[in-house]
Amino acid sequence: MKISVDPGLCYGSGECVYRIPSVFTTVDGFGAVIPGREETGDDPEVRAMAERCPSQAITIG
């Protein structure tokens, strides 16, 4: 499954980048998915990160 970060919701806590630097990065101060890593939505660690994102900006689908 595919993940994405909504920059309109993200407030740049950086938690996703800190916890899973192989999937998330920072662009202009906001969280973003590293290009080519969008298809990691089946990874339990990524799914858990989507649930714990403080602004619910990470979506899987």
Ligand code: SF4
């Ligand atoms: S954890 Fe959520 S709010 Fe924090 S940088 Fe990542 S997407 Fe943005």
